[in-house]
Amino acid sequence: MKDVLGEKAYGIDVTETDGTDDLHCPEEAIEKAQKLAADLYGSDECWFLVNGSTCGNEAMVLSAAGPGEKIIISRDAHKSVLMGLILSGAHPIWIYPEFAERESPTAIITPGLIKKACAEHPDAKAVFLTSPSYYGICQPLKEIADICHGFGMPLLVDEAHGGHFRFHEAFPDDALSSGADVVVQSTHKTSGSLTQTSLLHLHSDLISRDRIDQSLKLVQSTSPSYVLMSSLDAARNQMAVNGRDLMDKAIKTAEYIRNGLRTAKGVYVFDEFKDRDPLRIAVSLRKTGIDGFRFQRLLFEKNITTEMADINYVLIIVSWGTTRDEADKLLEAVRRIASLRSSGKTKKEMIPSAEETYKVFRTEQRTSPREAWFSKKKKITLYEAENRIAGEMIVPYPPGIPAIYPGEVITEEIIRYLDKLRCLGASFHGVNDIDNMEIYVTEQP
Ligand SMILES: Cc1ncc(COP(=O)(O)O)c(C=O)c1O
Structure with a gap:
């Protein structure tokens, strides 16, 4: 093992003991390192994540909305947001991004879409957006944050792909300086820390810091790796200096x-x-x-x-x-x-544009993702699944945006689209048998 990983990795692969602090109750080195990260990124408080932005997204959803409560979410969210919805039982109010540019690989959320969703659902607990997209395209976060705050709603941002924006003027404004309340960044994707390491930032009093802290305790390992945490601190230092x-x-x-x-x-x-x-x-x-x-x-x-x-x-x-x-x-x-x-x-x-692709995602969310996830299910081929309620997600990966969510109604368009993707050689998460295109649907039609 030493030949593979090197001696140094073992030297820092310690555990919670005197002098090494504890991620779940930080009072010494980890607390100091998290404070340095909060200062660098401009947040009130920062948490180290060792299960990636995946657990950050889960914790953001868990801390914003509970069973049956509404949360407004852009439909291009990563599948980890869905996992957060299954854990929390919250009901998503989807907003479908619009295409401003025909050739664009991703769509954008206009301030008008947010205003409409907040006005129609003033009881929603938060707005959740992904910015930048995997392709690096940003949402107009400043205007959107003002709208959300006007409705008293926190803006939660999955900035998994934008953790480096703060470090050069050629990049778009980062989510925290645009007014977002809670932000997750995959430091491992763009700022040099080891895979699985991310940061979660709070910069608001519209959402409880204790609820975030407790949610993270649900979704993070109780044995967080010191190798991973050290790499987060080292990447923070590298970004601060160079x-x-x-x-x-x-x-x-x-x-x-x-x-x-x-x-x-x-x-x-x-x-x-x-x-x-x-x-x-x-x-x-x-x-x-x-x-x-x-x-x-x-x-x-x-x-x-x-x-x-x-x-x-x-x-x-x-x-x-x-x-x-x-x-x-x-x-x-x-x-x-x-x-x-x-x-x-x-x-x-044969090649549909991204705009056509996004149209396919518009369908009805018949039950909450959690309800569909826990309901009685059966496995059928996708070709028999038209008008059935999905019991699982199907996710072309990357980029990891579910084409179908549990609880959504499967349409003929989605079946044709997935079949085309399969023929073109796309990879999927969530489909057990890709050749037979089988899917779990709820037993209740
Ligand atoms: C937009 C987005 N959010 C969240 C994630 C999950 O991030 P992580 O790999 O850090 O868990 C990804 C992963 O690629 C992603 O693309």
């Missing part, structure tokens, strides 16, 4: 790649929206008839691993560790693949 320089380097490399892709024939780079993370590059070969999944596989065959693919796009994430050589290798590979245009197996017309 954050701007590191981000500057990454931004310059990303700009170099973006410029190279923009001039390549047959390649479309998504460049719209001002509030967008410059380190996320969504590239499409849709016009050449190559879908995103196939594009990703072709890049992989050339030893290039990208972050994710969807029907249209491959997402490239640039970090401060990305070298010019790697950037050039990527540009050369994309140019070569784009020149395959006529030999594409996927017909252009």
Whole structure:
């Protein structure tokens, strides 16, 4: 084991004892480290998370709304928000993001949508948004926070992909400085800490800090890893000391790649929206008839691993560790693949736009996710499931946004869409047998 992990990892793999403090009751080093993180990120209080933003999202939902209570949620939420809904028993009021830009890989939530949802559901306990999206596109959080606060509702933000925004002026404003009340950030995704480590921030008195603290005790391990926690503190220090320089380097490399892709024939780079993370590059070969999944596989065959693919796009994430050589290798590979245009197996017309994809998600939430989760269920093929109530989620992964939630009515459009995704080679979470496309539905139709 030492050969694999190295001696140092074992040296810090301690447990709760005198002098090492306790994450669930921090009074010494962990308390100090969390306070330093709160100061750096501009929150009133910060909690270290060792189960990722997954447990942060669960805790945010648990601390905002209980059984039968309403919570307004953007329908592009990560599946961990659904897990929070199952644990809490809260009832989601979905808002469906709108497309301002046809080629966009993700949609946005307009302030008007939030105002309407809050006015129609003044009894909702909170508004929950994801910003930025996996593709780095941000919601207009400042205006949205003002609207939520006008209704006395806290704004909870899943900023899993935006924990680095604070460290360079080229990034959009971060959620905390935009007025969000509770924010989760996957430090491991963008700021160098080890996988599974995240931060949860509170910056408000609209939500109880004790309820957040108690919710985290429900969803975090009682044996939190000191290796993981140390990496959070070290990443915080690195960001405090060198954050701007590191981000500057990454931004310059990303700009170099973006410029190279923009001039390549047959390649479309998504460049719209001002509030967008410059380190996320969504590239499409849709016009050449190559879908995103196939594009990703072709890049992989050339030893290039990208972050994710969807029907249209491959997402490239640039970090401060990305070298010019790697950037050039990527540009050369994309140019070569784009020149395959006529030999594409996927017909252009087979590839639905992201806008069409989002339309598919609109259906009725017949019961709460918790009710559907705990109800009697049976397994049937997806092709027999039209008009049945889903008893589980089906999640194309990444990005992890459920195509169907427990408690939602399964429509013919969703069945056709999932079948198409399967044929194109997408990966799924939540479907037991992908070849047979089987799904649990509630026994009560
Ligand atoms: C938007 C979003 N929120 C939350 C999560 C979960 O984060 P973690 O992997 O830190 O648990 C993810 C994971 O990819 C995500 O994309």
